[in-house]
Amino acid sequence: MAAVTQGxxxxxALSSANSEKFQLTTRRSLSxxxxxxxxxxSNGNPRSGLNRQIxxxxxxxxxxxxxxxxxxxxxxxxxxxxELLLFEALREGLxxxxxxxxxxxxxxxxxxxxxxxxxxxxxxxxxxxDLRVLDTPIAENSFTGMAIGAAMTGLRPVVEGMNxxxxxxxxxxxxxNCGMLHYTSGGQFKIPVVIRGxxxxxxxxxxxHSQRLESYFQSIPGIQMVACSTPYNAKGLMKxxxxxxxxxxxxxxxxxxNLKERIPDEEYVLNLEEAEMVxxxxxxxxxTYSRMRYHVMQAAKxxxxxxxxxxxxxxxxxxxxxxxxIGNSVKKTHRVVIVEECMRTGGIGASxxxxxxxxxxxxxxxxxxxxxxxxxxxxxxxxxxxxxVVQPAQIVAAVEQLCQ
Amino acid sequence: xxxxxxxxxxxxxxxxxxxxxMRLLTTTSTTPITVETSLPFTGHKIDPPSRSVExxxxxxxxxxxxxxxxxxxxxxxxxxYKAKLIxxxxxxxxxxxxxxxxxxxxxxxxxxxxxxxxxxxxxLGRGGTLLECFSELMGRKDGCSKGKGGSMHFYKKDSGFYxxxxxxxxxxxxxxxxxxxxxxxKDENVTFALYGDGAANQGQLFEALNMAALWDLPAILVCENxxxxxxxxxxxxxxxxxxxxxxxxxxxLKVDGMDVFAVKQACKFSKEHALKNGPIIxxxxxxxxxxxxxxxPGSTYRTRDEISGVRQERDPIExxxxxxxxxxxxxxxxxxxxxxxxxxxxxxxxxxxxxSPMPEPSELFTNVYxxxxxxxxxxxxxIYFIVRYxxxxxxxxxxxxxxxxxxxxxxxLTCDRYMLFSSxxxxxxxxxxxxxxxxxxxxxxxxxxx
Numbered sequence: 001m002a003a004v005t006q007g008x009x010x011x012x013a014l015s016s017a018n019s020e021k022f023q024l025t026t027r028r029s030l031s032x033x034x035x036x037x038x039x040x041x042s043n044g045n046p047r048s049g050l051n052r053q054i055x056x057x058x059x060x061x062x063x064x065x066x067x068x069x070x071x072x073x074x075x076x077x078x079x080x081x082x083e084l085l086l087f088e089a090l091r092e093g094l095x096x097x098x099x100x101x102x103x104x105x106x107x108x109x110x111x112x113x114x115x116x117x118x119x120x121x122x123x124x125x126x127x128x129x130d131l132r133v134l135d136t137p138i139a140e141n142s143f144t145g146m147a148i149g150a151a152m153t154g155l156r157p158v159v160e161g162m163n164x165x166x167x168x169x170x171x172x173x174x175x176x177n178c179g180m181l182h183y184t185s186g187g188q189f190k191i192p193v194v195i196r197g198x199x200x201x202x203x204x205x206x207x208x209h210s211q212r213l214e215s216y217f218q219s220i221p222g223i224q225m226v227a228c229s230t231p232y233n234a235k236g237l238m239k240x241x242x243x244x245x246x247x248x249x250x251x252x253x254x255x256x257x258n259l260k261e262r263i264p265d266e267e268y269v270l271n272l273e274e275a276e277m278v279x280x281x282x283x284x285x286x287x288t289y290s291r292m293r294y295h296v297m298q299a300a301k302x303x304x305x306x307x308x309x310x311x312x313x314x315x316x317x318x319x320x321x322x323x324x325x326i327g328n329s330v331k332k333t334h335r336v337v338i339v340e341e342c343m344r345t346g347g348i349g350a351s352x353x354x355x356x357x358x359x360x361x362x363x364x365x366x367x368x369x370x371x372x373x374x375x376x377x378x379x380x381x382x383x384x385x386x387x388x389v390v391q392p393a394q395i396v397a398a399v400e401q402l403c404q
Numbered sequence: 405x406x407x408x409x410x411x412x413x414x415x416x417x418x419x420x421x422x423x424x425x426m427r428l429l430t431t432t433s434t435t436p437i438t439v440e441t442s443l444p445f446t447g448h449k450i451d452p453p454s455r456s457v458e459x460x461x462x463x464x465x466x467x468x469x470x471x472x473x474x475x476x477x478x479x480x481x482x483x484x485y486k487a488k489l490i491x492x493x494x495x496x497x498x499x500x501x502x503x504x505x506x507x508x509x510x511x512x513x514x515x516x517x518x519x520x521x522x523x524x525x526x527x528l529g530r531g532g533t534l535l536e537c538f539s540e541l542m543g544r545k546d547g548c549s550k551g552k553g554g555s556m557h558f559y560k561k562d563s564g565f566y567x568x569x570x571x572x573x574x575x576x577x578x579x580x581x582x583x584x585x586x587x588x589x590k591d592e593n594v595t596f597a598l599y600g601d602g603a604a605n606q607g608q609l610f611e612a613l614n615m616a617a618l619w620d621l622p623a624i625l626v627c628e629n630x631x632x633x634x635x636x637x638x639x640x641x642x643x644x645x646x647x648x649x650x651x652x653x654x655x656x657l658k659v660d661g662m663d664v665f666a667v668k669q670a671c672k673f674s675k676e677h678a679l680k681n682g683p684i685i686x687x688x689x690x691x692x693x694x695x696x697x698x699x700x701p702g703s704t705y706r707t708r709d710e711i712s713g714v715r716q717e718r719d720p721i722e723x724x725x726x727x728x729x730x731x732x733x734x735x736x737x738x739x740x741x742x743x744x745x746x747x748x749x750x751x752x753x754x755x756x757x758x759x760s761p762m763p764e765p766s767e768l769f770t771n772v773y774x775x776x777x778x779x780x781x782x783x784x785x786x787i788y789f790i791v792r793y794x795x796x797x798x799x800x801x802x803x804x805x806x807x808x809x810x811x812x813x814x815x816x817l818t819c820d821r822y823m824l825f826s827s828x829x830x831x832x833x834x835x836x837x838x839x840x841x842x843x844x845x846x847x848x849x850x851x852x853x854x
Binding site: 105131132134136137139141142143144145146147148149150151152153154155172173176177181182183184185186187188189190221222224245246 | 516518547548549550551552553554557559560561566567568569570571574576577578579580581582584585586587588589607608611612614615618619770771772773774
C-alpha cells in the first residue's frame with residue numbers, strides 16, 4: 001500500500017489569482033499532479049486547463065476608472081492591470097457579459113436612469129437602452145417572477161435586489177419557480193438567472209436593512225449561492241454567475257463596495273464552486289466569507305504577532321461548499337474556526353459545521369468553533385451594532401482557546 | 405342559439421345516399437360558415453369585437469373531437485384517481501374545455517401559454533399526447549416531466565406551454581416575463597397568462613399588470629372565472645367580481661367561456677390588440693363540473709341543481725353537437741362514433757401508461773442542476789485514475805465506474821461528501837472533476853444513492 005502512483009488528469013492550480021501557491025502538505029506528495037484535462041465552459045468550448053486565465057485580449061470600453069493601455073499578451077497574470085473599486089469591478093463584469101451575449105439583461109429598482117443605488121449599473125442604461133437595463137417598479141415578487149419567466153425562454157436576466165432583505169418578498173418565486181422549474185419540468189426549462197444585491201450589516205441602517213439572510217436560501221434545491229469579497233472575485237464571480245445555466249444568488253456586502261484593488265486587464269472568469277485560499281497556514285483553519293474576511297485578516301495579523309499561523313480560506317461558494325479545499329485544509333491543521341456574518345441559528349456556519357463534522361470527523365482535534373452574528377435584529381445604536389457582528393478580538397480569543 | 409346562414413343541406417334531406425356523400429364532403433370542407441356567439445362581448449375601455457365568427461365544417465368537427473377528447477380524459481382521470489393510481493392533487497377541467505380549444509384555434513404554437521394547476525387539457529391542446537398526460541399523472545417515466553412533476557407540473561417547451569404551476573397567482577409574473585422576452589426578441593408573438601377568479605385577488609396580478617402596461621408587453625391575462633375559488637364563491641371573496649374591469653387602465657373583455665367561438669374570437673382579437681397596444685384582460689365566464697380538486701366533492705358550496713343546470717344549458721360540447729347536427733355536418737351516430745373512438749384512444753393510452761415503468765432511483769437527483777453548471781465543472785466519466793490507497797488515507801484507488809453522471813453530480817452537491825475507499829476495489833466508480841480540482845473529490849454510489 002505504500003507505493004504511490006500518479007494521478008492522471010484533473011489537477012489544476014486554483015484559479016484565484018491573488019492566492020499564493022496552494023500547498024498540499026500530505027505525507028507523500030503526489031508527484032506529477034499536472035496532467036492533461038479540459039475545462040469545459042458552459043458554452044461547451046473546451047479549454048486547456050493550464051491556460052486557465054487568458055482567453056483572448058479584450059479592448060475594454062472606457063469607464064470611470066482609467067485603465068492602463070496594456071497589451072495583455074502575457075499568459076500569466078499581468079503585473080499591470082488596473083485599479084478599481086468593487087462596485088466598478090461588478091459593473092465591468094456585467095458590462096463585459098452584456099457585450100458578449102445580447103440575451104443578458106438587467107432588471108431592478110433604479111438600475112437604469114439612476115444608475116443603481118450602489119452605482120453598479122451606472123452608465124449601462126445609456127449604453128444598452130431602457131429595455132435591456134430595465135427600471136422596474138417596486139414589486140420584487142413580480143419582477144423576480146418576470147425575470148424567471150423570461151429566463152425560461154432563453155433570456156439571461158440579472159435581477160438586482162436593492163437590498164437582499166427585499167428578496168424575502170420574492171421568496172416564493174425564488175424558491176418555487178427559480179429553484180424548482182428545472183426539476184418539475186423534467187429538464188425542459190433552464191433558469192439561467194442571476195439574483196444579486198447587497199446584504200449584511202452596514203453602518204446603522206436599521207434592522208430591516210441589515211439582514212444577513214444567506215441562511216434562508218440555502219436549502220432551496222436547484223440554486224447556487226456565492227458571496228464575493230474583493231474586486232477581483234466580484235468581477236470573476238459575476239461573470240461566472242451570468243454564464244452559468246443554473247440560477248445563482250450573488251451576495252454582495254454594503255460595506256465592501258468601495259474596496260479598491262488592482263485587477264488584471266485580461267478577461268477572467270472564476271469558478272462558482274471554488275473557495276479562495278487567502279492565507280495558507282499550519283495551525284488552524286479559519287473559514288469565512290464576505291465582509292468577515294477582513295475582520296479575520298485583521299485578527300490574523302494579531303495572531304501572527306502572537307506566534308500562531310492561521311490558514312484563512314474565503315469559502316466564496318455558499319452552496320455548494322467547496323469541501324475539497326476545506327477538507328485539505330482540515331487535514332492539515334486539524335482545527336477549524338468558522339467566522340461568518342450570517343445568523344447563528346440555521347446559518348451557513350451551522351451547515352458548514354455539520355458538513356465538516358460529517359466528512360472530516362477523524363481529522364479534527366477539537367470541536368469546530370463557529371462565530372456568527374447574534375440572533376438579534378440589528379440594532380440602530382452604533383455600539384450595539386458593532387457587537388452584533390463578530391469582531392477581530394473575538395476571533396483572536398477563539399483561536400487562542402482552540403489552539404491551547 | 406346559432407343562426408344558420410346556409411340551408412342547402414336541408415333541401416337534400418330526402419336523398420340519403422347523395423346526402424351522406426355530400427356530408428362526407430362537408431365535414432372536411434373549408435367552406436366558411438358564420439356562427440354567432442351565444443352572448444355579446446362586454447368591453448371595458450375597448451370596443452368589443454363582433455359576435456359573428458367565421459368557421460368551417462372542418463373546424464367544427466375538430467372542435468367537437470378535441471373537446472370530447474378532453475372531457476373523456478378528465479373523466480378517465482377521475483376514475484384513475486378513485487382507483488388510487490393518481491395520487492396527491494388532481495384538478496379537473498371538465499366543463500371548461502371551450503377555453504382551451506377556442507384559445508388554441510386563435511393562436512400558433514409560437515405564442516406562449518402559461519396557466520395554473522388545472523392544466524391537463526391545455527397541455528393536450530398544445531400538442532401533448534394522452535400517453536404523456538396519463539404517465540405523468542401516474543408518476544411514470546414516460547410522463548411529460550418524466551414523472552417528477554405530477555398533475556400540477558405539465559410543461560411542453562417546444563410548443564410554448566410553460567406550465568403547470570401550483571402556487572396560486574405565481575404564474576402571472578412568469579407570464580409577464582414570457583411576454584417581456586417576446587418583446588425583447590421582437591418575434592411578434594403573444595403570451596396568454598391564465599389564472600382563476602381566486603387568483604384575481606393576488607397582489608402579484610396587479611404588480612404584473614402594471615409592469616405589462618408600463619412597457620407595452622404583449623401579454624394577455626385571461627381570468628378563467630369558474631365562480632368558485634376552491635370552496636369560496638366569488639361573491640364571498642371579491643368586492644368587485646367584474647374581473648375584466650379590474651385592470652383599470654388596461655382594457656378588458658368579458659367572454660362567454662362556454663362558447664368555443666366566443667373564446668376563439670376574443671383570443672384572436674386580443675392577440676391583435678396585444679401586439680399593437682399592450683396588455684388586455686380577458687374574463688372567461690366558465691364553469692367546472694368537478695369540485696376544485698378530487699378531494700373536493702364540489703357540492704358543499706353549491707347545489708347539484710346548479711351544476712346540472714349549467715350542464716344542460718351551457719355545456720360546450722353539447723353546443724357544438726347541436727351546431728353540427730343543425731348544419732347537417734354529421735349524424736348523431738357519427739358523433740357518437742367519434743366519442744367512442746375518443747374513449748378507445750383514452751383507454752389505450754391509459755393501458756399503455758400503466759405499463760410504463762416508474763422512474764429510476766437515480767432520477768431523484770437528475771435535473772436539480774443543469775449539467776455543466778458553473779463555468780468549469782464538467783463531469784468526466786470513464787476516466788481512469790490510479791491512485792493507490794495508503795494506510796494514512798491520503799490516497800485511494802479508484803477505477804472508472806458506470807454510475808449516472810447526474811446522480812454523481814448531485815451527490816456532490818447535496819451530500820457534499822466524498823468517501824474514501826479502504827481498499828482497492830474491483831469495480832468501477834465515476835470520477836468527477838469537481839471545479840477542476842484534482843480527482844480526489846469522489847463519491848461512491850451504492851445503487852444511485854450516497
